[in-house]
Amino acid sequence: xxxxxxxxxxxxxxxxxxxxxxxxxxxxxxxxxxxxxxxxxxxxxxxxxxxxxxxxxxxxxxxxxxxxxxxxxxxxxxxxxxxxxxxxxxxxxxxxxxxxxxxxxxxxxxxxxxxxxxxxxxxxxxxxxxxxxxxxxxxxxxxxxxxxxxxxxxxxxxxxxxxxxxxxxxxxxxxxxxxxxxxxxxxxxxxxxxxxxxxxxxxxxxxxxxxxxxxx
Amino acid sequence: xxxxxxxxxxxxxxxxxxxxxxxxxxxxxxxxxxxxxxxxxxxxxxxxxxxxxxxxxxxxxxxxxxxxxxxxxxxxxxxxxxxxxxxxxxxxxxxxxxxxxxxxxxxxxxxxxxxxxxxxxxxxxxxxxxxxxxxxxxxxxxxxxxxxxxxxxxxxxxxxxxxxxxxxxxxxxxx
Numbered sequence: 001x002x003x004x005x006x007x008x009x010x011x012x013x014x015x016x017x018x019x020x021x022x023x024x025x026x027x028x029x030x031x032x033x034x035x036x037x038x039x040x041x042x043x044x045x046x047x048x049x050x051x052x053x054x055x056x057x058x059x060x061x062x063x064x065x066x067x068x069x070x071x072x073x074x075x076x077x078x079x080x081x082x083x084x085x086x087x088x089x090x091x092x093x094x095x096x097x098x099x100x101x102x103x104x105x106x107x108x109x110x111x112x113x114x115x116x117x118x119x120x121x122x123x124x125x126x127x128x129x130x131x132x133x134x135x136x137x138x139x140x141x142x143x144x145x146x147x148x149x150x151x152x153x154x155x156x157x158x159x160x161x162x163x164x165x166x167x168x169x170x171x172x173x174x175x176x177x178x179x180x181x182x183x184x185x186x187x188x189x190x191x192x193x194x195x196x197x198x199x200x201x202x203x204x205x206x207x208x209x210x211x212x213x214x215x216x
Numbered sequence: 217x218x219x220x221x222x223x224x225x226x227x228x229x230x231x232x233x234x235x236x237x238x239x240x241x242x243x244x245x246x247x248x249x250x251x252x253x254x255x256x257x258x259x260x261x262x263x264x265x266x267x268x269x270x271x272x273x274x275x276x277x278x279x280x281x282x283x284x285x286x287x288x289x290x291x292x293x294x295x296x297x298x299x300x301x302x303x304x305x306x307x308x309x310x311x312x313x314x315x316x317x318x319x320x321x322x323x324x325x326x327x328x329x330x331x332x333x334x335x336x337x338x339x340x341x342x343x344x345x346x347x348x349x350x351x352x353x354x355x356x357x358x359x360x361x362x363x364x365x366x367x368x369x370x371x372x373x374x375x376x377x378x379x380x381x382x383x384x385x386x387x388x389x390x391x
Contacts, residue, residue: 058276084268
C-alpha cells in the first residue's frame with residue numbers, strides 16, 4: 001500500500017478521484033480520532049499527511065522530535081533561553097521546508113541538518129568564548145551536593161567549554177556522533193558533506209579536544 | 217576513526233595489534249570520547265515542552281499550509297508552455313500534411329520546357345506566368361499567408377483574370 005494511502009486511511013481522510021488535494025474528512029469523523037491515528041504513524045506517513053494539508057501531523061512531528069532538537073541546540077549555545085529559541089526556529093523552518101523534503105534521509109537527520117545550520121549561524125554571529133578553561137569554571141558549592149558531584153559538574157563544564165572552542169564543522173560532527181548517535185552517513189547528510197570528511201572531522205575534533213583538556 | 221568503530225580492515229587490525237603507539241592513541245581518543253559523552257544537558261521541566269509546542273504552533277499559525285506542489289505547477293508550467301509552442305512550430309514546419317514538394321530551380325526551368333497543346337491559350341498563359349515567377353514567390357504560394365491569394369488576384373490584369381476564370385471553369389467542368 002502506498003504511504004499516502006496508508007496515511008489517508010489512518011487519518012480517516014479521503015482523496016477526491018481527480019487528485020486535486022486533500023479534502024476535509026467526512027462529517028462525523030472526530031478530530032481526536034484522526035490525531036490519535038496519526039500519532040501512531042511513522043515519520044514518513046506524518047510528512048505525507050502534513051503535505052496533504054493535515055496540520056495536526058506537524059504538531060505530532062514537533063512532539064516527537066523536540067527533545068532531540070532542543071538538546072542539539074543546547075549543546076551549541078549552552079544556555080536554555082537560546083536553545084529554546086533556536087529549537088523553535090528549527091521547527092518553524094521545518095514547517096516551511098517540509099513541502100520540499102524529498103525523503104532521501106530520515107526526518108530526524110533532516111531536522112538535524114536544519115538545526116545545525118541554524119546553530120552554526122547563531123554561533124558565528126556571536127563572539128566566541130575566549131577565556132581560558134581553568135578560569136571559567138565556577139560551581140556553586142552551596143548547592144549542598146556531595147563533593148564528587150561538584151567535581152563532576154566542574155569537569156563537565158570544562159569539557160563543554162572545550163567543545164565550544166572547536167571549529168564549527170568539527171563541533172557539529174562531534175555532537176551528532178557522540179550525543180545524537182548518528183552514523184557517519186547520517187552526519188554526512190546532516191552537514192552536507194562526505195563520509196570521508198566526517199571521519200576526518202571527527203578525528204580532528206577528538207584530537208583537538210584532547211589537547212584542550214590536557215591544558216586544564 | 218575506523219578503529220573507534222571497530223571497523224578496521226585486516227591489515228590495519230594486524231598493525232594495531234603490533235603497534236603500541238597506535239594502541240595508546242586509540243585508548244586516548246576513546247577516553248576523550250567517553251568524557252565528552254558524560255556531559256549532560258539539563259532537562260527542561262515537562263511544562264516547558266507544552267509551552268514549546270504552543271510557541272511553535274503560534275509561530276507557524278500565520279503560515280499557509282498549501283498542498284504539495286504538483287508537477288505542472290511552479291517551474292514546470294512555463295517549461296510546458298514553451299514545449300507546446302516549440303511542438304506547434306515543429307508541426308507546421310516539418311509535418312504539415314499534404315505540403316507541396318519543394319520547388320527548386322530545375323523544377324522552375326521545366327515549366328518553360330513544358331510543351332503545351334498549341335490550341336490551348338489558357339494553359340499558355342499559366343505557363344507564361346509560372347515561367348516569370350521567382351523561386352521565393354513559388355514558395356510563398358506553396359505556403360500562402362493569410363490574404364496572399366487575394367493580393368495576387370488583385371495584381372492580375374483583366375485579361376489574365378478572365379483567362380484564369382476560364383481555366384478554372386474548364387477544370388471544374390472536367391470533374
